[in-house]
Amino acid sequence: MNDDQRSLCLDRVEAGMPYAVLQVRYPDAAADWPQRLEELGFLPGERVMVMARAAPGGDPLAVRVGHSTYALRRQEAACVQVKPWPREPA
Amino acid sequence: MNTAVIHLHPSGPLVALIGNPNCGKSALFNLLTGSRQKVANYAGVTVERKEGRYLNAAGKTVRVLDLPGAYSLHPRAPDEQVTCDVLAGNAAGEKRPDLAVCVVDATNLRRSLRLVLAVRRQGMPVVVALNMADRAERQGIHVDAERLSAELGVPVVRTVGVMRDGDAQLRRLLDDPALWRRADESGAGAAAAAASTRGDHETVHGILQRLGLDRLVAHEPSDRIDRVVLHPLAGPLILLAVMFLMFQAVFAWAEAPMGWIEAATAWVSEGASALLAEGWLRSLIVDGLIAGVGGVIVFLPQIVILFFFILLLEDAGYLPRAAFLLDRLMARVGLSARSFIPLLSSHACAIPGIMATRTIADPRDRLVTIMIAPLMACSARLPVYALLIGAFIPQRQIGGLVELQGLVLLALYLGGIGGALAVAWVLKRFTQAGRQVRPLMMELPQYHWPAARNVLLGLWQRVLIFLRRVGGIILALTVLLWLLASYPAPPEGATAAAIEYSFAGMLGQALAVIFAPIGFNWQISIALVPGMAAREVAVSALGTVYALAATGEDTAAALMPLIAQGWSLATALSLLVWFVFAPQCLATLATVKREAGGWKWVLVMAGYLFALAYLASFVTYRTALLLGAG
Numbered sequence: 246m247n248d249d250q251r252s253l254c255l256d257r258v259e260a261g262m263p264y265a266v267l268q269v270r271y272p273d274a275a276a277d278w279p280q281r282l283e284e285l286g287f288l289p290g291e292r293v294m295v296m297a298r299a300a301p302g303g304d305p306l307a308v309r310v311g312h313s314t315y316a317l318r319r320q321e322a323a324c325v326q327v328k329p330w331p332r333e334p335a
Numbered sequence: 336m337n338t339a340v341i342h343l344h345p346s347g348p349l350v351a352l353i354g355n356p357n358c359g360k361s362a363l364f365n366l367l368t369g370s371r372q373k374v375a376n377y378a379g380v381t382v383e384r385k386e387g388r389y390l391n392a393a394g395k396t397v398r399v400l401d402l403p404g405a406y407s408l409h410p411r412a413p414d415e416q417v418t419c420d421v422l423a424g425n426a427a428g429e430k431r432p433d434l435a436v437c438v439v440d441a442t443n444l445r446r447s448l449r450l451v452l453a454v455r456r457q458g459m460p461v462v463v464a465l466n467m468a469d470r471a472e473r474q475g476i477h478v479d480a481e482r483l484s485a486e487l488g489v490p491v492v493r494t495v496g497v498m499r500d501g502d503a504q505l506r507r508l509l510d511d512p513a514l515w516r517r518a519d520e521s522g523a524g525a526a527a528a529a530a531s532t533r534g535d536h537e538t539v540h541g542i543l544q545r546l547g548l549d550r551l552v553a554h555e556p557s558d559r560i561d562r563v564v565l566h567p568l569a570g571p572l573i574l575l576a577v578m579f580l581m582f583q584a585v586f587a588w589a590e591a592p593m594g595w596i597e598a599a600t601a602w603v604s605e606g607a608s609a610l611l612a613e614g615w616l617r618s619l620i621v622d623g624l625i626a627g628v629g630g631v632i633v634f635l636p637q638i639v640i641l642f643f644f645i646l647l648l649e650d651a652g653y654l655p656r657a658a659f660l661l662d663r664l665m666a667r668v669g670l671s672a673r674s675f676i677p678l679l680s681s682h683a684c685a686i687p688g689i690m691a692t693r694t695i696a697d698p699r700d701r702l703v704t705i706m707i708a709p710l711m712a713c714s715a716r717l718p719v720y721a722l723l724i725g726a727f728i729p730q731r732q733i734g735g736l737v738e739l740q741g742l743v744l745l746a747l748y749l750g751g752i753g754g755a756l757a758v759a760w761v762l763k764r765f766t767q768a769g770r771q772v773r774p775l776m777m778e779l780p781q782y783h784w785p786a787a788r789n790v791l792l793g794l795w796q797r798v799l800i801f802l803r804r805v806g807g808i809i810l811a812l813t814v815l816l817w818l819l820a821s822y823p824a825p826p827e828g829a830t831a832a833a834i835e836y837s838f839a840g841m842l843g844q845a846l847a848v849i850f851a852p853i854g855f856n857w858q859i860s861i862a863l864v865p866g867m868a869a870r871e872v873a874v875s876a877l878g879t880v881y882a883l884a885a886t887g888e889d890t891a892a893a894l895m896p897l898i899a900q901g902w903s904l905a906t907a908l909s910l911l912v913w914f915v916f917a918p919q920c921l922a923t924l925a926t927v928k929r930e931a932g933g934w935k936w937v938l939v940m941a942g943y944l945f946a947l948a949y950l951a952s953f954v955t956y957r958t959a960l961l962l963g964a965g
Contacts, residue, residue: 277411278774283532284407285776286446292551296558300567305662305775307565312443312551314561314779316659318666321774 256306256322260295263330266310270324278324286310287325295322347388347396348515349430353418353454354438355447356404357652357780359466361385362496363438364401365792367505374796376932377426382414383693392510400432406446407532408453412696422457434460434515436505438494441471441478442781444548448539449532451487460515461489464505468493470783474552486542490514497786557781561656570660577653578679581644585637585683586714592636600629618821619814627813630869631805631922637714638687638801639794641680645691646793650785654694655777662775668756669763671697671775674704678755681711682748685923689930690797699768703759705931706940709923710755710916712748718871719914720747722891726899727907743911750915754947805922812921816868834879839864853913853952854906854960863917870919905959909952916948 252267266287269279287293287310296314297307304319354360365372368387377384385401402421403414410416417426424431437454439447455461465480484491492508495501508514543549563569604625611617648654658672665672673695681688688708695701712720724740731739763769816839825836834840843861850860858880866873874891881897898907918924918941928937959965 280409280532281411281774281776283536284409284449285778288533288536297561297565298567299565299570299660299663302663305659307561307659307779311445312554313446314554314781316655316662316775316777316779318662318775320772321776 252326252328254323255293255295255308255317255325255327256319258295258327260298263292263294264327265330266291266293267326267328270326278321282321282324285315286313292330293325293327347398348433349398349400350509351400351402351421351432351435352438353402353422353435353450354404354466355406355440355443355450357778358404358438358440358443358447359496360404360438361401362786362789363464363466363494363502363505364399365788366496366499366502368399370792370795372792372796374800377417377429382417384417389506391506397509405450407450408457413698414696422454422459432459434462434509436462436464436509438464438466441465441468441493442474442476444478444543445539448487448542449535451489452535452538455487455489462505462508462514463487463489463491464494465491466494466496469495469498474554476548476552478548479546482546483542486545497788554781557652560782561779564653564656565659570656574657574660577648577657581641582679582682584644585640588640589636593633596629596633596635600625600633604629615821619817622821623814623817624810627817627868628805628810630813630872634684634686634715635798635801637683639798641683641687642691642794642797643790645676645680645694646790647785649694650783650789652780652782655779658777659779668759669769670703670759671695671700671773671777673697673777674700677704678708678711681708681713684713684715685709685711685920686801686926687797689923689926690800692930697773700773702931702936703762703769705927705936706762706943707755707758709918709940709944710751710758712751712915713870715870715920716747716914718874718891720744720911722874722894722898723907723911725891726895727902727904747911747915750912754916754951758943758947812925813868816865816921820865832880834861834876852956853949854903854909854956855913856902856906859906859910866919867921869922870914903959904964905956908959908964909956912955913948913952916944916951918944918948 253264255264258264266289268289269282269287271279291311294309295306296309299305305316306319306322308315308317308322352360352364364385364387368389371389372385372387375384375386376382382403387399387401388396389399391397400421402418405415405418407415408419408422410419420426421429421432422435435454435457437447437451439451451461451463463483465478465483468478471478480491480493490508492504494505540549564573604621607621607625608617611620645654648657654676658675661672661675665674674692676694677688677691679688680691685708688711689705692701692704692708695704724743728740728743733739733742818838819842820834820837820839822837825833829836840861842864844857846863847855847857847860850863855863858877861880862873862876865876874894877898878894881894924937924941927940928934931937
């Protein structure tokens with residue numbers, strides 16, 4: 246489709262902007278993270294938004310998914326691939 | 336080894352409450368069962384087990400089990416494992432619940448309903464409690480309970496955990512005997528099909544769409560608070576202010592009640608002395624029991640105030656935010672921010688600090704936190720520090736600004752903190768479990784006003800746990816120490832202090848051989864033995880050894896010139912360092928036994944602290960000698 250389909254990692258996206266979860270990837274570190282993240286609600290199609298980043302280094306992040314907010318470390322957030330949320334009808 | 340495990344269950348139907356963390360499940364549990372609760376541990380694990388009971392309309396007792404919060408029935412942590420095991424009927428010493436009440440957060444059905452689907456597959460009768468229904472209404476989420484019930488195929492009732500009678504509908508529903516017999520038609524078949532989180536998510540999505548609830552609402556008030564509380568600059572400042580206030584309160588507010596307890600202890604022991612004839616019984620009751628128990632109970636006010644703040648902040652939702660702000664700092668030494676509050680609390684007393692580790696979900700992090708908690712300088716160490724600093728460190732200003740004595744005190748505090756972080760770092764670096772990267776993935780729940788009922792009930796439970804400790808193992812140990820310090824009695828016409836002839840004296844003399852390389856004389860070695868009861872007792876024990884007649888605060892004043900003359904500076908510094916690291920008080924060790932689950936960890940802690948203290952004192956003593964402080 247268009248360039249909106251580019252996938253990004255959740256740890257790098259702009260705070261305060263809505264994104265949609267594409268998929269959760271396996272990191273090298275721990276194999277059970279994706280399943281855990283899915284159980285918390287990071288499921289394809291869900292709306293996510295970075296609410297805050299701790300200083301210094303922007304780690305960890307406060308992330309809203311669905312109706313829940315979680316603190317995720319950068320490595321954890323990096324497992325979540327997202328794309329910009331389709332523009333909402335006014 | 337867990338003494339508190341309940342194996343004999345009373346009869347009566349058993350209801351299990353299950354839900355996501357932060358869904359208001361515990362508030363509902365408190366409402367349902369009131370103060371008729373038993374807090375213990377599950378068999379073999381340090382996961383808190385809460386059981387309560389209530390009388391139903393037919394006058395029958397219904398037992399209610401508050402299962403640990405879980406996001407799914409794929410266990411990741413020991414507390415989630417317990418939840419799964421109990422529901423499946425696999426938990427040791429636990430009866431399988433007759434009925435499960437799924438507590439769902441009406442403001443977050445997206446996540447809650449996935450768990451309902453998983454519980455329904457367990458094949459037992461399920462009821463859904465639509466909790467925080469009031470808050471959902473306020474946020475514009477109107478859930479049609481009947482339609483939700485039709486969609487899920489299980490009864491759905493509204494509950495408000497933080498309101499009187501907020502559980503009325505649930506009680507009425509549970510009074511229906513048909514409900515308990517209801518065979519779960521969706522059970523066996525669905526259970527066979529491999530359930531996936533994604534599949535359940537699709538199902539929930541469909542249900543929400545049909546109910547017109549598939550719409551995200553903003554968490555306005557909560558987000559506004561978070562913009563300030565999680566702000567990179569304002570956040571840490573607020574955290575610092577909160578911590579400062581909390582510790583001011585712990586020390587300032589506790590002062591008066593601690594004075595009352597001390598006065599009451601003195602009054603009781605005077606009364607007992609007057610009543611009882613001179614002899615071993617009087618000595619046992621006055622010097623052993625009353626002094627020993629009084630010496631530990633005196634910390635109760637600090638414990639109550641500390642837990643009041645912790646429970647308040649936890650209930651309001653601030654603690655996870657504090658953990659968020661401190662995560663980087665704690666991660667560096669291999670801990671999560673959840674360890675921060677317990678460690679900070681240990682500056683008042685290690686006992687509440689270790690009890691507060693219950694908020695740490697990860698068992699490895701919890702154990703490490705328990706292990707390093709006694710390194711934080713507790714308030715019982717102050718009298719010892721004050722005595723030694725007063726006697727050996729000159730009152731001098733450095734650069735016209737800083738007081739040398741204050742500087743040394745600060746160094747002792749920092750030495751403890753540094754030691755704790757170093758031990759945590761070593762454990763991270765050199766153990767298998769430490770090198771593993773454990774995820775944070777911690778929920779930041781919406782803020783809400785703390786409910787007085789929850790805070791007070793929690794406080795009451797902490798107090799009971801502490802008092803039961805005092806009444807049990809701590810009492811036994813203080814009596815044992817009294818026995819050691821009093822027997823055998825000195826021979827006729829003995830000139831030296833009575834304690835020198837006792838078992839404690841003999842032990843001290845033997846210990847003096849071990850402690851000679853770090854500069855302790857036999858008087859110090861003897862005083863360290865009763866000092867096991869509580870650190871500050873070492874001061875009065877020194878008074879006894881030096882045959883002083885003075886008691887209480889006068890002891891320190893009378894001791895100061897004596898030890899200033901008798902000991903070298905190197906010995907004093909070595910003793911100060913010893914008190915920073917040494918495994919001193921038995922009450923703490925007794926608490927470790929309960930919280931870490933067994934004597935093994937008590938031995939590990941006592942062993943490593945002893946080694947650390949000996950090493951540090953040795954280095955200090957030898958360095959001081961080399962520098963001419965002998």
